[in-house]
Amino acid sequence: MRKKIVAGNWKMNMVLSEGIELAKSVNKHLVEHPTEKATAVLCTPFIHLAPVAEILKDTQTGLGAQNCASEASGAYTGEISAEMIKSAGAQYVIIGHSERRSYYNEDDSLIYKKTFLALKSGLKVIFCCGEVLQEREEQIHFEVVKKQLLDGLFNLQKEDLKNIIIAYEPVWAIGTGLTASPQQAQEMHLFIRTLIQERYGKEIADETSILYGGSCKPSNAAEIFSMPDVDGGLIGGASLKKDDFCAIISAI
Numbered sequence: 415m416r417k418k419i420v421a422g423n424w425k426m427n428m429v430l431s432e433g434i435e436l437a438k439s440v441n442k443h444l445v446e447h448p449t450e451k452a453t454a455v456l457c458t459p460f461i462h463l464a465p466v467a468e469i470l471k472d473t474q475t476g477l478g479a480q481n482c483a484s485e486a487s488g489a490y491t492g493e494i495s496a497e498m499i500k501s502a503g504a505q506y507v508i509i510g511h512s513e514r515r516s517y518y519n520e521d522d523s524l525i526y527k528k529t530f531l532a533l534k535s536g537l538k539v540i541f542c543c544g545e546v547l548q549e550r551e552e553q554i555h556f557e558v559v560k561k562q563l564l565d566g567l568f569n570l571q572k573e574d575l576k577n578i579i580i581a582y583e584p585v586w587a588i589g590t591g592l593t594a595s596p597q598q599a600q601e602m603h604l605f606i607r608t609l610i611q612e613r614y615g616k617e618i619a620d621e622t623s624i625l626y627g628g629s630c631k632p633s634n635a636a637e638i639f640s641m642p643d644v645d646g647g648l649i650g651g652a653s654l655k656k657d658d659f660c661a662i663i664s665a666i
């Protein structure tokens with residue numbers, strides 16, 4: 415049975431003291447109300463990682479970064495390597511988020527390099543894909559996602575896929591309040607799973623968790639998560655509020 419995962423993407427929100435408070439309150443809730451059905455992951459800004467790792471130590475809650483460098487180490491001023499993320503106590507990293515693709519011009523080959531290095535450092539990768547509104551309106555959303563997977567992910571070896579989690583995030587639904595319908599999410603998730611099956615075989619396809627992201631909130635999470643190929647969510651805005659994030663976890 416593949417894992418259900420609810421990952422919070424804090425993005426560039428909260429100063430350190432606020433992040434620590436949020437991590438403590440989410441952690442307290444999850445320790446008091448453990449759920450075997452889903453793994454919760456907090457993806458924090460880089461500087462929050464080490465102190466939040468201390469808070470989450472010896473718990474079931476995972477910790478992740480939101481990006482990593484495309485080089486392993488060296489003279490890359492201002493960059494943070496996958497190995498550093500791992501050494502700070504994280505187990506996950508988000509790669510290929512649409513905000514990185516659009517604001518920082520990250521293309522599929524760069525995303526592949528980052529993914530490769532993250533896996534090599536022992537991190538699990540939450541690999542994001544998804545189309546923008548115009549691409550959906552032009553009905554080329556399946557092609558767009560297929561290309562992102564082919565060029566950004568499918569050069570990996572079969573054994574690497576065990577540490578890949580895919581997040582399908584239609585860009586038009588991120589932070590906009592618009593959500594893909596459960597049917598729209600399901601058809602894309604099934605499409606992605608079919609592509610994985612064609613490339614890596616049925617066993618890997620069946621085991622790969624595919625998360626939905628884009629204005630997921632307590633009021634719509636249960637319906638989206640009930641779709642057979644939706645294995646949880648990548649949650650932005652709603653992950654900044656303890657009650658909302660915990661309610662979304664419970665919706666699994």
Ligand code: PGA
Binds near residue numbers: 423589590628629651
């Ligand atoms: P949102 O963000 O939940 O605020 O739409 C999701 C994401 O960008 O991962």
